[in-house]
Structures are given as C-alpha cells and as structure tokens.
Amino acid sequence: MRALVAAGNRGLLVGFALLAVALVLPHFVYPVLAINLVCFALFAVAFDLLLGFTGLLSFGQAMFWGGSAYAGTLLIAKFGAPFPVALLGGIVYSAALAFVVGLLAIKRTGIYFAMITLAIAQVQYFFALQFNEITGGENGLPIPSRGGAFGLSLENDLVYYYVALAIVVLGVAFVVRVVGSPFGSVLAAMRENENRAIGLGYRVERYKLATFVMSGTLSGLAGVLYAVGNRLTGLDAVDWHTSGKVVMMTILGGIGTIFGPALGASIFESLEYFVSKTPIGDKTNLVLGSIFLVIVLVARRGIVGEIVHALRPKLVDEDDTAPRKPNVAEHVPAP
C-alpha cells in the first residue's frame, strides 16, 4: 500500500512534467499536432481509467471517441451550434452509448469483452459509412468554422490549443480524483481480488458499468476536441484501428499509471507524425506495431510503469510476471 502511494506521488510528478511541456508545446511544434497530442492524451487517460482500474480491455473505444466526434461535428456543421454545445452534445452521446454498450458488454470479461466491444464498435462504423447523407461517408464531415467560446475566437489554432488543453487538464484531473476517491479504492479492491470484493458486498458490475461510462464519456470529450481541432470528422475516427491505437498508447505509457498513457499517447502521435514525413511514409503502423510488439514482449508495465517499478521501495519481493497464486503473505499486516 505504501508502495502504491509512493507510486501515486511519482505519477503526479510525471503529470506536472507533462503539463509543463504541454504549456509551451505549440511554440515548438505545429499547433494542430499539439492539439492532436493533448486530445489523444486525454483519450488514453480515459482508456486507462477502464483498463488500468477494472482490468477490462475494450477494443472498441473508438466508438465513443468517434461517435462523439460525429455528434459534435453534426451539431456545429448542420445546426450551427456553438462550440460548448457541441462539446456537451458529444459528451451526452458518448455517455448514453457507453451506458447501453456497457450493460451488454460487462456480461463477459477478458478476451470476450475485447471481442464484444470491437464488434459493437463496428456497427457504428458501418452506420457512419452507410448513412453518408448525414455523416459524409468516406469524405467525412467538415467543420466550416470552429466558432467561439468563452469570449474567444477559436479559429486561431493557438487559442484553440490552450482552450483544449484546459479542458484536457480538467478531464485528467477528474480521473485522478476518481481514482483517489473511495470509489477508486473499491475499483482497486476489485482489480486485486474480485471475489473478495463481491464477498465484501460490493456490486462489482455496477462499479464496472460506472467506470465504463466515465471512461467512454471522457473518450468522447477527447474525440470532439480532436474533431473540432482538425475541422473534420472522418471514418477513421470510428475505425477499429483507432481503438487499437489507444490500447497501444495506454500500454506503451503504463497501464494504471494515469499519466503514463498521456505520455504514451504523446509519443505515439509524435512518432506517427514524424515517421510519416520520412520515406516510410504512410506505413507508420509498421513502426508503431513493432514498438508495441517489443513492449508487449519485454516491458509490459510500460514506460512509466517500468520506471515506477524500478524505483519502488523494496517492501515485498514481488514478481508480477509470475502467474498469480494465493499468497499467504497477503494476509500478514504490514509492519
């Protein structure tokens, strides 16, 4: 437990370091790339809330990111809604979708959960493809103008970046708050030993569903921010490759470390951007897939996870790579 708290503090350090970089980022890189980085960072943090704290691996998270992007884009492009209304519309859509999908998907766990979320996400993909009078189909749905919010014009990329960053910081702070709350403690208990949590009277399904909805909603928030930032929502937003991408970002950064996934997302997005400028061109998946392969084989804790693990106070001899066995030491009260 003490190790966990220490790890949490180090995690916060990573968070502040990332925030410091984010504040000056658009002065070093192309502002739209900076916008993409922070949006994917929020997406990955939201995803980590689900994967890291309930152990549920969703392979369809793009349905919230992309679905909400379409909802927000439609509100702006077809109904001329202002930016805050688009945000709200996106959030409401993804929350409602996550609630319905969650009810179905949490009936199963593990690989079944992954396959089911992937399959349901594919339904939305086909809807987006098929109803092209509404979604623009393969051409996507452009946003003529970002409009304004909070007395600012969002047409300027820099202004939009800082507005997006503020919202992303709020989103990440929300996740940190949730994880640190009694609710988060129950999640940790479920993750460590689900049967014991059930035995203690917690209705784990409700906790899982609530977490799924929070994760989906925040993913949706990130998705609208991204769509408006790029002035376009296309099919790639709801495509399963996007679902896979957020999985890779989260694991690269470190499952359950909250800020690790934000770092992982930044690394992935930057890599994708810079690799696409090299002769490798659009074969970015070759590079990203190879990196991910190595992470899965030898560094499953991810970047931040491995660092925290290496620096951890040596309280108990733990070996996470070994299959979990009932451990007598668990019952011994900490000295």
Added chain:
Amino acid sequence: MTVSYLVTQIFNGLVAGGFYAILALGLSVIFGMLRVVNFAHGVMYMLGAFVAYYGAQLFHLPFFAALIVGPVIVGLFGLLLEVTLLRRLYKLDPIYNLLLTFALVLIIEDVMRVFAGALGSPYATPEILAGVTNIGVTEYPTYRLFAIVLAAVVCGVVWYVVERTPIGARIRAATENPTLTRAFGINTSRLISAVFAIGVALAAFAGVLSAPNTNVQPSMGDTIIINTFAIVVIGGLGSIKGSIITGFGLGVIAAIGAVLYPPIANTLVFIVMVIVLIVRPAGLFGIREGAR
C-alpha cells in the same frame, strides 16, 4: 422479389458462411488449446490469398496446388510465430497474446502494403470452375458452388479429426487438462505448436479459396476477422460444432436480412451477437467462462 433472386442470395450467404465457418473453426481450435484469441487470423487469411496470387504470378502455380501450398507456407509461418513469440506469453493473462497478435496485424499488413501496394489485384478463376451451373431455379457461378462444397468438406474433416480420431482425443485432452495430459507422456508443447500451425493454415486455406472471389489486397482480412469474432462470440468460442453451425448459419441469415432490408447487410451479424449476449451470454454452444 423473385424466387431465383432469393435462392441466389441464400447461396451467396452459404459462400460467405463457408469462409466464416473455416475461420471461426481455426480460431476455436487455437483458442481451445492455447487460450489465445488470434487477432492475426485475418492476416493469415490475407497471406493465404497472397501466396495463391504470387504463386500464380511468379511460378504459374495452379489454383488447386495453391489450396495446398498456401496453407502449408502460412502454417509454417504460424509455427515460427508460435515458437518465437506467442510461447513467451502463455503464463500471463491471455489478453497479452491478443495484444501481441494485434501488433502482428499492424506489422504484417504494412509489410504486405510495401510489397503489393494498397490496391487489390484480381486472381483468375480456374478455367474448369469458370462459368455458371444450373441449380434448378436459377444459374449460379460454378466457382462459388465449389467453394461452398469445399468449405463444408473441410469443416467436416476438421470436426472428424478432432472428435473421432486418436490425435483429436489428445488435442481434446490437452485442452481439458494440460498438466494431466503431460503426465500421460504426451508432449503438449509440441501439440500446442501443431494446433496453432493448423489453425492458421485453416485461415490461409480460406484465403486461397477466397482469392478468385475477391480482390487480393493487404486489408482483406480486416472486416472478415471482426465478423468472425462476432461469430465465435455467438457460437461459443472453443466449440467446433458451434463454429461450423454459426458460421454457415450467420452467412445465410445475413444474406436473407440483406434481401429484406439492404442497409442491414453489414451489421446483422453484430445485431445477432447482441441478442445472443442478452439471451445466452455464454454463446449458443459455449461452455461457461472460467471452466479452464
């Protein structure tokens, strides 16, 4: 809507169903033995089609030979992957092997894009199977009839081997209880490698079989693998019988659904999956989760 149109659609459904059944079968056999959901199954299907395509282009490999050469080459490739990569992660949560095979999808697809480009290439239907055959109410492409029959035969053979032969008994024993099976002197680790290779070879077989029917292209496995995931969720992962019946059944149901309401064509499989999840969460032929 004429009868001949409906019959044609049902046969189209059987063709699609045949591919689903073979792919679901491979996924199920692998899952039963390794507890691994092979995300790269669609990629293996694609590689099978490419072996046929390049075999014909470079070596004038006839289609019927490709039906054997494709699965063998891709099966050996699968063996290599199992021995060098998958094997390292068996002790961990099966999710990690899902992620590993997902990484393989990204890598292999992009490598194939480097070689073949993103656009599709047509593969000629073998002459003996070109043309149409009269099936009573209408005429139907001979090649597609052949594909239905061959898919059914392959499914039957796999079912027979697993359920009715000594080697199948060992596979089932190792699926049920690996430790006890080892105690009887059976080399389960070799059996696991063989089963993975065979499962992957089945996917490649479906790929070769689909080559004259579609455009051979690097992303051809993308859509079909997600449909196959839905089918194994419906049928119950690990069940041979379930894979075959749901594969063919869903192919036909999707085809009939598409006749009644065309926009539903791509999504019907997933809608059925949702209904099955509500009514029977373990799948139609599934064994309860956690019965490992």
